[in-house]
Amino acid sequence: MHRVATEAKKKIYATASVLGQQPKKGWLNMKRLSELAELGVANKELAFQNEEKGKRAAELAIANNELAFQNGEKGKRAAELVIANKELAFQNEEKEKRAAELDIANKELAFQNQEKEKRVAELVTANKGLAVHNEEKEKRAAELAIANKELAFQNEEKEKRAAELVIANKELAFQNEEKEKRAAELVIANKELAFQNQEKEKRAAELAIANKELAFQNEEKEKRAAELVIANQELAFQNGEKEKRVAELVIANQELAFQNEEKGILATELNNLAFYDTLTGLPNRRLLLDRLHHAFASSERSGQDGVLMFIDLDKFKDLNDTLGHNFGDLLLQQTAQRLKACTRDSDTVARLGGDEFVVMLADLSKQPIEAGLQAKAVGDKILAMLNQPYLLATHEYHSTASIGAALFKNHGRSAEELLKRADIAMYQAKKAGRDTLRFFNPRMQEVINARISLEGDLRKALEGLQFRLYYQIQVDSSHHRFGVEALIRWIHPDRGLVNPAQFIPLAEESGLILPIGHWVLETACIQLKLWQEDVLMRDLVLAVNISAVQFHQVDFVAQVQSLVQHHAINPARLKLEITESSLLKNIENAITTMTALKDIGVGFSLDDFGTGYSSLQYLKRLPISQLKIDQSFVRDIVTDSSDKAIVCAIIAMAHSLNLDVIAEGVETEEQRQFLLDKGCSHYQGHLFSKPLPITEFDALLSQVERLKNE
Ligand SMILES: Nc1nc2c(ncn2[C@@H]2O[C@@H]3COP(=O)(O)O[C@H]4[C@@H](O)[C@H](n5cnc6c(=O)[nH]c(N)nc65)O[C@@H]4COP(=O)(O)O[C@H]3[C@H]2O)c(=O)[nH]1
Incomplete structure (x- = not known):
């Protein structure tokens, strides 16, 4: 009991200390004490348990927190998984749809394949048939190709022959013309000779009569002289008086001779009087x-x-x-x-x-x-x-x-x-x-007056800077520009624009073509130099017209050479256009001049080709690179059969001599197509552009370049 009490006491004190209080009076009531002791112990245990529980609760709280965190993560993951699942489900659905579609497509393809196979089978059958047919056709085509080749060859031969015949005809025509001219000249010469012979015969007959008369007179005189000599001799023999008589007769003879001489002078004087004017001595x-x-x-x-x-x-x-x-x-x-x-x-x-x-x-x-x-x-x-x-x-x-x-x-x-x-x-x-x-002739008077006035103006035109160069493009069959022709224009202060046909012949007759031609060449060189520095233009070849008088100057080569050097131009970009007729004026001189210029790199084109004699004989001796078909043949090329024949002959001639050929005056697509069909692939004419002043020409070329690059 005591021990219980003690124990109880201890518990009370322990409780009191736990409570932080002094044990109060009464606490020591034993029963109460023991209850209290038990309670104290129980309390302590409870407290201990509570403490444990608190610890545990704290631990649980931490564990809970962790769990809660883990749950949160799991929740997030679960949510993500839900989304991923949904996506997968959606993808699966799509795949299924696609699979279904593919299935349908496959079925369709299978169906189509089946159809195709059927068609292939049909085609194979058809092809077999066709193959047989084709083989037949190929055989026929091969036969036709051979026949065509033969025809083409025959045509080519015919064209060549036609071209040769045209040339031969021309030459024959020329020869005939020459022969006819010569025959006509011979007829006239014969007539004149006949007339002269007749005159001579008349004169001879007259002279013969005159001679006969003179002979007769001489004979008479001689007879008379002989008679006189005899008479003289007789007289001399008879007496000295007779000698006197002889002397007198000699004098008489001398007088007769003198009279004869006088008659001759008189005859000449009469002749002079008949044909000459006495006052001036001029023919009458x-x-x-x-x-x-x-x-x-x-x-x-x-x-x-x-x-x-x-x-x-x-x-x-x-x-x-x-x-x-x-x-x-x-x-x-x-x-x-x-x-x-x-x-x-x-x-x-x-x-x-x-x-x-x-x-x-x-x-x-x-x-x-x-x-x-x-x-x-x-x-x-x-x-x-x-x-x-x-x-x-x-x-x-x-x-x-x-x-x-x-x-x-x-x-x-x-x-x-x-x-x-x-x-x-x-x-x-x-x-x-x-x-x-x-x-x-009043018309002649008018023409001459007009010419004289034009010539006067022409003399002033150079000083007055009234000339301009116009430029006309030259293109090939793909419309690519490769060259230009420079053409002179006269901007007259009153007459306006005067074309070269109106003043070049006059300039040639008056000799003014020399300074004018030099101005043209120099202006062309200046323009070439400008183009040379422009990437778009530097490949252009510029053709310049050269007159016969200009070309045949003794220093023509030196003039061209000096211009080329002075303006530092590439001579290969300069082409001189000469007409056949101007070369024919002196062919040997022409060949020498052209060869010298070719040696410095300048090119030549034969202008107005076809209008002259077009003889292969001289053509092959000239160092030219191009023939230019005259526009008079191009004008009616589509309708006129002789123009066609001439153009074909020129093209054939150019090809056979390995020369370029260009047609001028091309105005319509039909003309261009005809020329192309016949083998002429270079053209100049209004179909492409008219001759233009330099500003308009440059603008045209830039526009073409722009369009090409678009
Ligand atoms: N109807 C027609 N005509 C076209 C066509 N395309 C070009 N033409 C013209 O044809 C002539 C071609 O020049 P060409 O035969 O050398 O004939 C030239 C050339 O012999 C001479 N000429 C021109 N410029 C000069 C020059 O600077 N010096 C010399 N010496 N003669 C020149 O004057 C001639 C005439 O010159 P342009 O009146 O300019 O006449 C140029 C030109 O304007 C077309 O499609 N249809």
Whole structure:
């Protein structure tokens, strides 16, 4: 019991200490004590248990937290898995759908394959049939190909032959023409010879009669001399008186001989009186008419024109009336001398009488306008010469003249008629104010006036910077531009744009083509230099037209060489266009010039090809690289069979000589196609572009380049 009490006491104290209190009175009530002790112990145990529980609870809380965290993670993962599952489920669904679709597609394919196989089988059967058929066709095609080749070969041969025939025909035609010309010339020459022979025969007959007469007279004289000698001898023998008589007779004979000589001189004088003017010594009207007949015959033979100029001194009557006839005669004599000084020995200066003179010039040009200009040049010279002051004895005198001119051709071949025409024209010159020349043909007068005025303007054009170069593109069969032709234009201040056809011939006749041609070459070189520095343009070849007179200058090669060097251009980009006719003027000289220029790299094109003789003989000797088909053949190429034949012949000729061939004046697609079909693949013409001033030309090329690059 005690121990229990103690134990209880201990518990109380322990409890009190646990409670932090002093054991209170009464606590020691034993029962109470033991209960308390038990309670204390129980409390302690509880407390201990509670502590344990607290620890455990804390541990559990930590474990819970961990679990909660792990649960959270699991939850997240579960959520992710749910999403992944959903995705998988969706993908599976899609795959199934796709599988179903594939299944359907497969079925369809299988069906189609089945169909195809059926079709293949059918085709195989059909092919077998076709193969047999094709084999037949191939055999036939091979046979046809051989036949075609043969036909093509035959056609080619035929074309070659046709081309050769065209050339041969041309040559034959030329030869025939020449023969006909020669025959005509021979006929005329024969006629003249016959006429001359007839004249000679007449003259011979006359001479024979005259000789016979002289012989007869001589015979008579000789007879008479013989008789005289006998008589003399007889007389001498008879007496000295007779010797005197002989002497007298000798003198008489001498006198007869002298009289005969006098007669000869008289005959010459009579002849002079018949054909020459006594005052001036010039041929008179009779001799002039005779010479005119001869000149007509010769003009008909050669085709060259001639002119008759009727010259009348202005106010000659006034001189005669005021100073008298002697002064008039002096003026006429000096006029005659001046006219002779203005003309050549082969020309005729005649005096018809009074103050009327005539100058006849033969061997003028075959071209009427050119002949007119030549006549005008001599006429002007005469007017200027007769306009100089005269010294008549001690008087200085001033005179002028009026001239009327009539050209030989188309006047009807009558000398009197031609004289009349020249006379009429002379009155027109008087009416026009004297000291001038007028042509009988008013049209000729107009043409010559216009030419003279144009020539005057042309002289000023170079200084006035009135010339321009226009440029025309040249293309190949794929429309690719490879070259350009430079073409001159004259921008006249009043006439506007003048085309070269209107002024180049005049420039050639007047010699102005030399400075103009040099300007063209130099401008072309400057342009080439500019293009050389431009990537788009540097491959262009520039063709320049060269006139015959320009080409045949002795220093032409040096001129071109100096321009090429001075402007530092690539000579291979410069091409000179020369016409056949200008080369034929002096073929040997042409070959030398062209070879020298080719050696420095300059190229050549033969312009207007087909319009000349187109002879293979000279063609193969020329160092040219290109033939240019003249536009006159291209114009009607689609419809005109002879143009077609000529063009084909030119193309064949170019190919056989290994030359490029270009057609100019191509205006339609049909013309281009025809040329292409015949083997000509280079063209120039309005179908592609007209000749343009440089700014427009550059713009055109840039536009083409832009379009190409788009
Ligand atoms: N109807 C037609 N004509 C076309 C066509 N395509 C080009 N043309 C023209 O044909 C002529 C070709 O020049 P060409 O035969 O050398 O003939 C040239 C040439 O001989 C000469 N010429 C031109 N420029 C010069 C030059 O600078 N110097 C020399 N010496 N002669 C020149 O004058 C001639 C005429 O020149 P252009 O009047 O410019 O006439 C040029 C040109 O404008 C087309 O499709 N249809």
